Each structure stands twice: as C-alpha cells, then as structure tokens.
Amino acid sequence: MKKIIVGVLLSAALFSITALHAATPEEAAMIANAAERGSTSSQVLLAVLYANGDGGKEKNDKLAAYWFERAAEGGNPYAQQKLGDLYEAGRGVPLNLKVAADWREKAARRGNVDAQAKLGKMYLEGRGVDKDYRQAESWLNRAAVEGSGEAQFLLGKMYHLGIGVERNREIAGNWLAKAAAHSYDDAAKLLHLLESFGLHVEEGFYQRLPDLHKLAADGDAEAQYQLAVRYESGAYGIDKEPNQALYWFRRAADSGHVMAMKSLAHIYRDGLDGVQPDREIAAAWADKARSAAK
Known part of the structure; x- marks a missing residue:
C-alpha cells in the first residue's frame, strides 16, 4: 500500500509538492531510495522534504540544494527554478546572482512561469545579468500572459513609466488591472493613480x-x-x-x-x-x- 501511495506522489510531483508536508518517515525513505536511483521527480520531492524539515528529515538547506541540483541537472524546471531561488538567497549554497539567473533561464525556457517572472525582473534591475529591457519585457510578457501577478505589475509599470518601451498608459492600465485582479496591492495603487487621469483601460475590468x-x-x-x-x-x-x-x-x-x-x-x-x-x-x-x- 505504501508503494502505491508513493507511486502516486511521484507521478504527480509538480502538483503535490505542498502535500508532502505530511509524508511519513517510511514514505520519505522510499522517496530517498528512488532519488538515489536517479528519479528526478523523487529528487525534487526529497529536496522539498529537506527544505521544509518534513517526513522525519531535519531541515537542511545544503541537502535541499544538493537534491534540487541533481534534479535540475536532469532537466526538471521546478528544481531549476528553486535552485535559482537558493543561489539568490545564499541558502545551502554560496550567494551568487549570476548562477541564480543561469538556472532561472534554464527553467524559464522550459516554461516555468515563476522563473520567467523572476528572470524578467533580474533583467529589468540588472541583478545577476546585464540590464536589458528587451529581455525584461520579453520574459515578463511570457509570465504575465500565463497569469503571474508580479509580471503583470512590472509590465504595467514599464509601460506607465516608459522603461525600455514606448510609454503607453492604456497598455499599462490593462496589465495593472490584471495584476490588481490577482490582489497585487501595488498594482491596485498605481491603477488608481492612472484612473485619476481619466484613463480608459480594457472594458472587461471596469464593467x-x-x-x-x-x-x-x-x-x-x-x-x-x-x-x-x-x-x-x-x-x-x-x-x-x-x-x-x-x-x-x-x-x-x-x-x-x-x-x-x-x-x-x-x-x-x-x-x-x-x-x-x-x-x-x-x-x-x-x-x-x-x-x-x-
């Protein structure tokens, strides 16, 4: 029965990360065995267990980083994005923004929306990469279309202020409205400012x-x-x-x-x-x- 439970967990890895908070030590051991045998999904799950101190494992950022890196090298985009987060924060690995950007780009190119938004922000701010507004707009747009509130807000801000793009308050308002609808408070505040100028944005958001x-x-x-x-x-x-x-x-x-x-x-x-x-x-x-x- 335990093997069946773990098999389900492994087959749905990308949708069940948070569910592993209740993993038993026996299930964690099965995951660890599969990770050692090279299963990238299992390596991700094991990394999460170490990152959160679950499944009878003590919280250990270094081991979390180790297993995220194993999975990332195997091409897992979730692991690549999480490894980028660890390098940006210096958790379990030396703080290195360039390496963080490199891993995020790998994840972003594999369609990870969180990585796309964070990579776009790095290009926007010139953190870990040379400042490049074209790259920033490209990655933020890809993430914004997929529903990232942060990417929608940053795109709206770029068009509102004319940062690397031609200033366009209507486009700015449309992206900010989408971000505000996702409870992104900063977007709601900036959107209110645009409204005070009598800006007309996408009809659906004001019906x-x-x-x-x-x-x-x-x-x-x-x-x-x-x-x-x-x-x-x-x-x-x-x-x-x-x-x-x-x-x-x-x-x-x-x-x-x-x-x-x-x-x-x-x-x-x-x-x-x-x-x-x-x-x-x-x-x-x-x-x-x-x-x-x-």
Whole structure:
C-alpha cells in the first residue's frame, strides 16, 4: 500500500509538492531510495522534504540544494527554478546572482512561469545579468500572459513609466488591472493613480458587477473568469466570496477559458477557496489547460 501511495506522489510531483508536508518517515525513505536511483521527480520531492524539515528529515538547506541540483541537472524546471531561488538567497549554497539567473533561464525556457517572472525582473534591475529591457519585457510578457501577478505589475509599470518601451498608459492600465485582479496591492495603487487621469483601460475590468453577471449568465467565458477573480480577490470593492469564485471559475473553465482551468488546478493543488487539496483533480485541470492552449 505504501508503494502505491508513493507511486502516486511521484507521478504527480509538480502538483503535490505542498502535500508532502505530511509524508511519513517510511514514505520519505522510499522517496530517498528512488532519488538515489536517479528519479528526478523523487529528487525534487526529497529536496522539498529537506527544505521544509518534513517526513522525519531535519531541515537542511545544503541537502535541499544538493537534491534540487541533481534534479535540475536532469532537466526538471521546478528544481531549476528553486535552485535559482537558493543561489539568490545564499541558502545551502554560496550567494551568487549570476548562477541564480543561469538556472532561472534554464527553467524559464522550459516554461516555468515563476522563473520567467523572476528572470524578467533580474533583467529589468540588472541583478545577476546585464540590464536589458528587451529581455525584461520579453520574459515578463511570457509570465504575465500565463497569469503571474508580479509580471503583470512590472509590465504595467514599464509601460506607465516608459522603461525600455514606448510609454503607453492604456497598455499599462490593462496589465495593472490584471495584476490588481490577482490582489497585487501595488498594482491596485498605481491603477488608481492612472484612473485619476481619466484613463480608459480594457472594458472587461471596469464593467459593473451586474453587467458582468448578465454576460456571464449568457455564457461569456471571459466575463465568467472576471467574475471569478473578483470574487476570489475582493477586487474592485466587492466582498470576497470563495464559493462564488469557485463556481464561476468552473463555469469559465467548462466554457474553454484556459486561465480559468489553470486557476482551478492551482485551487485544487493548494486547497484554496474552501476546497480540500486534491492532486488528481489539480492534475486533470492542468492537463486540460495544456491541451486547450495548444
């Protein structure tokens, strides 16, 4: 039975990292054995156990870094991104921003959204890499399209201030509105400033709640998604209502909205909006999102 449990964990590694906080010492030992045999998924899970001090393991940043590096060298993008984080913070490895950027670029090129956003920020600030606004805009845009609130905020700020791009308050407002809808407070503050100038941004973000409800009820997937993010984040002055958020995310996902599918995968992976964590449902929605995006 234990082998079956661990097998499920390993096959869903990217969607079950947080679930391993309850790993037993016996399960951790099985993961360690698989990691020693070269399983990159197992190496990632073992690294997480050492990073968090779970599964009977004492918290050990050096061993976490060691196993993340083993998995990263095997091509695992999650491990590559986490290794970048460790080198940026100097946890378990010497602080080295250049090495952090190198690992993040590997992960970013493999589609890791977190790495794309962080790499874009490094190019924007010239940390670990030469300052390069073109590269910054490119990586931030890729992450922003996939729903990264930080990337959306930084892109909005670039267009608002004209940093490396032609100043465009309408584009700035659209990205800031998306970031604000994800509860990115700095974006909401800057968006409020733009509003004070009478800026008109993407219509969907400023439609009144009753209008959005009507469109959503009529089957408009984007309106359904916008309702969901408003109810989830409390954006635009409405009360947070997790049940309503979950309902409209499902409606939008069933209507084919890719970001809604990704949101559901995230919700079920981490147990948000009042649902119990469920790796199988999370993985199913993530698979649907990948298929729909092709």
